Amino acid sequence: MRVQGKQNIWKEYQKEIADDKYFYVRSCVRQNFFPGSEVTFLRILREVLGKNIFEHPCHTTCTGIGYHGDIVPFDTLMTIVARQFSLMTESGFENFVPSCITSFGIYTEVLDTWEHFPEAEEKVRNYLKKATGREFKIPGNLAHASDIIYKFRKEIAAKSKFKLINRNTGMPLKVVEHIGCHYAKMFPDKGVGGAEYPYVLTGMVEEWGGEVIDYPERRHCCGFGFRQYLVQANRGYSLACSYKKFESMAPYKPDIIITNCPGCPMFLDRWQYVINEMEGKKYGENGQGIPVFTYEEVAGLVLGYNPWDIGLQMHQISCEPVLDKIGIPYDIESKYKV
């Protein structure tokens, strides 16, 4: 069959995502922000999809925050990345799956550097050997955790107990999808849909019954930006980015925001409180904020998991209005019970 037109163009925006046997590396900040997300991801892969996913207890941060904060030099970063790859190699895996978007960007950047500058790879192999005695193989496949959920979105939809549909009106929930900048803005061919039309979250939302909103500042950064957040006096720049996004999306009255990055849900969630304190503005319905979820949390909700098991009580903006809209049962008494 001859593929032409949009189909032909769309082919260029696809990426290869491994089927099974994943080596999972967690995010360093995510486990503090929304600890339920990674647990839910592993639970879905193991219990619902029956995949082999392994995480090594000795893996560390990728140092992405230090690198983008101008503290960690690139050679150090490459050596630490090489160590993560060596853990994967010695565990017998070759499909590398980072949980964090910044880590995904870091691994992509390092692999791209080694592809163009093989001498840099040799140098790092030497550093790693001298420092730890380890060796490593380049991953056969590098996919972000959201790519995996995207790949199996239809299987999840088939086993779902709830749809992203407002049960009172019968209409799809209006969803703002926000992709982390380091997913495809640096290396467009490494993300599903590239930098301009990232489809990774849209694909999930559409498959699970929601409707994605296209608003003017859709591709704007959430404002995390490392340097602009790490220094307290500069946090206004970070806040201004989120403010710009909220002002832009507010007229479309979104029911929910879904993200695939550790920083984005944190900032889009917490900044709504700060904007309310500073400007007296609230962007959600009935004087509330817009709930912000990670894609794992949404997948968990769709599959009928208990909202408190997937960590929705950790959010600044209450998730109950969305749960009520979808019709997901929850016990408010046990929200903060350990």
Added chain:
Amino acid sequence: MINFGYTLPSDRQIVYDKNNRETATFLRSKEPTFNSCIQCGTCTATCSAACFTDFNFRKLLLLVNRGETFEIIQELQKCMLCGKCLLVCPRNVNTRNILLNLRLYYAF
């Protein structure tokens, strides 16, 4: 309000759809060389008024073009109409006529 240790800076994006660009349209009709300006700043470098005030003709044209006309009226009063900018302009922009037309537009 809680002191967070930072503030929410205002947006500096120039929204052409919202800004009033009538002044620029008026100037274009009265003095077509207005379109030739390349913002080199030679006019500002040679400006007599700039020796005594913060008058900046390059900035003035930039603001007119952007439709950010709220600062313009105070600026117009600073020019002494000496015409040195007219002599040095590499694009032959009739700067003095632009300024006279702006004064006419704002009626003083």
